[in-house]
Amino acid sequence: MNNFSYHNPTRILFGDGQIAAIAAEIPELARIMLVYGGGSIKRNHVYEQIQETLGERIVSEFSGIEANPEYSTLCKAVTQVKADKIDFLLAAGGGSVIDGTKFIAAAAQFNGEPWDILLQGGRNVTSALPFGCILTLPATGSEMNAGSVVNRSEMKAKMSFGSEHCFPQFSVLDPTTTLTLPERQLTNGIVDPFVHVIEQYLTYPVGADLQDRLAEAVLQSIVETGPKALADPQNYELRANLMWCATMALNGLLRNGVPQDWSTHMIGHELTALYGLDHAQTLAVVLPANLRVRKDAKREKLLQFGERLWGVTETSHPGSADERIEAIIVKTEEFFIAMGAPTRLADYGLDESAVDAVIKQLEQHNMVALGEKKDVTLDVSRQILMAAL
Amino acid sequence: MNNFSYHNPTRILFGDGQIAAIAAEIPELARIMLVYGGGSIKRNHVYEQIQETLGERIVSEFSGIEANPEYSTLCKAVTQVKADKIDFLLAAGGGSVIDGTKFIAAAAQFNGEPWDILLQGGRNVTSALPFGCILTLPATGSEMNAGSVVNRSEMKAKMSFGSEHCFPQFSVLDPTTTLTLPERQLTNGIVDPFVHVIEQYLTYPVGADLQDRLAEAVLQSIVETGPKALADPQNYELRANLMWCATMALNGLLRNGVPQDWSTHMIGHELTALYGLDHAQTLAVVLPANLRVRKDAKREKLLQFGERLWGVTETSHPGSADERIEAIIVKTEEFFIAMGAPTRLADYGLDESAVDAVIKQLEQHNMVALGEKKDVTLDVSRQILMAAL
Numbered sequence: 061m062n063n064f065s066y067h068n069p070t071r072i073l074f075g076d077g078q079i080a081a082i083a084a085e086i087p088e089l090a091r092i093m094l095v096y097g098g099g100s101i102k103r104n105h106v107y108e109q110i111q112e113t114l115g116e117r118i119v120s121e122f123s124g125i126e127a128n129p130e131y132s133t134l135c136k137a138v139t140q141v142k143a144d145k146i147d148f149l150l151a152a153g154g155g156s157v158i159d160g161t162k163f164i165a166a167a168a169q170f171n172g173e174p175w176d177i178l179l180q181g182g183r184n185v186t187s188a189l190p191f192g193c194i195l196t197l198p199a200t201g202s203e204m205n206a207g208s209v210v211n212r213s214e215m216k217a218k219m220s221f222g223s224e225h226c227f228p229q230f231s232v233l234d235p236t237t238t239l240t241l242p243e244r245q246l247t248n249g250i251v252d253p254f255v256h257v258i259e260q261y262l263t264y265p266v267g268a269d270l271q272d273r274l275a276e277a278v279l280q281s282i283v284e285t286g287p288k289a290l291a292d293p294q295n296y297e298l299r300a301n302l303m304w305c306a307t308m309a310l311n312g313l314l315r316n317g318v319p320q321d322w323s324t325h326m327i328g329h330e331l332t333a334l335y336g337l338d339h340a341q342t343l344a345v346v347l348p349a350n351l352r353v354r355k356d357a358k359r360e361k362l363l364q365f366g367e368r369l370w371g372v373t374e375t376s377h378p379g380s381a382d383e384r385i386e387a388i389i390v391k392t393e394e395f396f397i398a399m400g401a402p403t404r405l406a407d408y409g410l411d412e413s414a415v416d417a418v419i420k421q422l423e424q425h426n427m428v429a430l431g432e433k434k435d436v437t438l439d440v441s442r443q444i445l446m447a448a449l
Numbered sequence: 450m451n452n453f454s455y456h457n458p459t460r461i462l463f464g465d466g467q468i469a470a471i472a473a474e475i476p477e478l479a480r481i482m483l484v485y486g487g488g489s490i491k492r493n494h495v496y497e498q499i500q501e502t503l504g505e506r507i508v509s510e511f512s513g514i515e516a517n518p519e520y521s522t523l524c525k526a527v528t529q530v531k532a533d534k535i536d537f538l539l540a541a542g543g544g545s546v547i548d549g550t551k552f553i554a555a556a557a558q559f560n561g562e563p564w565d566i567l568l569q570g571g572r573n574v575t576s577a578l579p580f581g582c583i584l585t586l587p588a589t590g591s592e593m594n595a596g597s598v599v600n601r602s603e604m605k606a607k608m609s610f611g612s613e614h615c616f617p618q619f620s621v622l623d624p625t626t627t628l629t630l631p632e633r634q635l636t637n638g639i640v641d642p643f644v645h646v647i648e649q650y651l652t653y654p655v656g657a658d659l660q661d662r663l664a665e666a667v668l669q670s671i672v673e674t675g676p677k678a679l680a681d682p683q684n685y686e687l688r689a690n691l692m693w694c695a696t697m698a699l700n701g702l703l704r705n706g707v708p709q710d711w712s713t714h715m716i717g718h719e720l721t722a723l724y725g726l727d728h729a730q731t732l733a734v735v736l737p738a739n740l741r742v743r744k745d746a747k748r749e750k751l752l753q754f755g756e757r758l759w760g761v762t763e764t765s766h767p768g769s770a771d772e773r774i775e776a777i778i779v780k781t782e783e784f785f786i787a788m789g790a791p792t793r794l795a796d797y798g799l800d801e802s803a804v805d806a807v808i809k810q811l812e813q814h815n816m817v818a819l820g821e822k823k824d825v826t827l828d829v830s831r832q833i834l835m836a837a838l
Contacts, residue, residue, distance in 0.1 A: 075452025
């Protein structure tokens with residue numbers, strides 16, 4: 061196991077009715093701004109519950125945070141924060157609203173051009189407004205980590221930052237708020253956490269037996285629960301389990317002491333920035349191709365993953381290790397497809413011209429040495445995209 | 450899954466050489482007291498490393514914290530804390546030193562008789578001195594939770610308390626500090642975490658699939674790593690894995706949203722208080738008997754545990770479910786015995802007279818309704834002890 065430092069101070073309030081608990085979590089005299097997206101929180105009664113709980117303690121509201129939150133929108137929110145002398149942010153929504161709120165929190169206390177936060181990945185963030193979250197769309201894990209991804213459309217840039225100062229003070233995870241989500245969002249909430257785990261697990265062995273097994277536990281639970289939730293979308297227990305899986309997949313615990321990949325995410329981000337694919341759709345496309353191209357470097361963990369998650373063993377699949385690896389990747393693809401996320405660029409109307417465009421973007425964003433061994437060069441990324449056609 | 454609230458702000462610094470990192474974690478002007486046990490930290494160079502890192506920042510030392518830390522000893526430490534105007538405690542040792550330091554931290558800021566903290570289980574603790582830990586004996590998980598167990602020999606009492614104010618600020622987990630431990634402590638570091646997981650897992654199903662699988666991941670890793678570490682005690686990777694298993698077993702994560710038992714611990718505490726058995730030894734004795742006596746209430750989880758941990762299935766063990774459950778309990782006993790912890794009272798020179806004595810203690814300490822359904826009455830506890838003879 062590699063050395064590591066782990067710290068996660070976010071308080072989780074999990075379960076039906078927990079929105080009512082937030083009043084006690086926010087400092088009594090705080091001037092609160094409520095931050096949300098397109099108004100789905102008004103349809104699913106989350107807005108109503110927040111008002112009931114906090115009432116006139118909410119000084120200000122900022123709505124209109126987009127999926128893939130826009131830099132320009134967030135800058136407007138920062139202006140409003142300053143004008144209204146806000147000292148606590150309450151995010152209500154999914155990963156985009158929470159990511160956006162993290163950026164608002166950091167930018168509101170940042171000296172200089174907020175864009176620099178993204179250019180430096182957050183290393184220059186020295187403080188942030190405190191904030192809490194009410195999660196209504198589980199997928200990204202943002203509710204229990206200190207990372208954020210922000211979009212700047214005019215530059216076709218999707219940039220990330222992270223800072224110790226950007227952990228939520230608390231996050232409410234009430235599975236009932238997810239019961240009304242459209243199927244596409246349920247798909248995203250299955251595929252995105254699955255790939256988050258893979259990025260921290262499917263690399264090379266470092267003797268971290270417990271870390272491997274914890275990662276496999278989350279994968280097994282997603283694979284067990286995902287299909288049932290799609291078939292029975294009003295089932296609270298299944299939604300509760302998926303919601304907790306999504307949080308556990310990216311709260312920092314699984315990466316402790318192990319190498320991490322993240323090349324699938326970096327390539328996928330460019331597909332979203334260029335063509336507007338959902339984040340999870342890009343992952344479903346890039347991951348299988350990525351595993352095929354890099355199967356030699358990932359051989360040992362691929363075989364372990366296949367055996368422990370999909371039951372692919374020498375007994376079940378006689379033949380060469382390469383044949384077993386292909387069977388393992390096919391099973392992973394089949395899972396994504398069954399969850400509603402097709403795995404080929406062609407499924408989203410993209411062809412070889414997209415490959416050149418993505419490579420150009422990766423080059424512009426200096427994504428030229430990705431993966432756990434920094435050996436995913438532009439040439440390797442091109443092979444991956446070609447394998448995903 | 451049941452509703453839950455989860456919060457764990459302790460920072461973990463894991464790996465070889467991490468003691469050097471503590472200087473940056475303690476406020477610069479803090480008046481530090483170093484708290485430790487019988488001096489093993491001087492033999493294993495931990496004391497030396499602390500001195501190198503903190504030098505003259507250590508204002509005061511308090512040594513002599515016993516295994517099962519004594520109330521009277523801890524009260525002496527509190528007096529010294531006040532005399533030396535200490536505002537940061539640094540615990541170096543195992544669960545007893547850390548548990549003791551938590552009590553010192555709470556008692557130093559407590560108005561009234563410190564014994565009241567234990568009588569009220571910590572509900573009356575409103576603040577505590579900040580403290581950090583250097584863990585040298587992994588087993589109890591105290592390094593990443595807010596609970597503590599304190600002994601008061603003259604009353605033959607082993608009492609526990611917990612408080613949100615008693616999380617360590619940081620804990621260093623350097624596996625090299627465990628390489629010189631005697632085999633008995635390695636045994637304890639395998640059996641104790643195993644049973645910690647069981648107390649939070651082996652109850653009844655509540656649809657918490659991920660929580661079950663996370664618990665099973667820790668159990669699987671202990672079962673995989675424990676025998677290897679006993680056979681190869683100088684192996685860093687194996688010790689690192691066991692160390693992290695022990696922390697993960699009791700940092701609050703596994704109990705989220707599920708019922709908990711803890712009757713094995715409560716009965717075991719009395720065996721330690723009366724006869725001085727190691728904590729882990731008491732668990733190895735009480736757990737198998739407890740499972741036999743309460744197998745009907747725990748039937749579903751016992752069968753799941755047996756299948757996922759020990760591979761006991763209808764195929765491997767044709768016959769009745771009761772026969773499979775007995776096979777599962779036998780495998781658990783065999784594991785404890787192989788790890789060096791015999792599973793019968795007789796193995797520790799105790800006979801039926803111990804049963805009466807323990808029951809009397811449980812009655813005195815009001816431990817009359819234990820377990821996940823509060824149905825472990827004194828009569829059930831007696832059956833358990835009789836089954837453990």
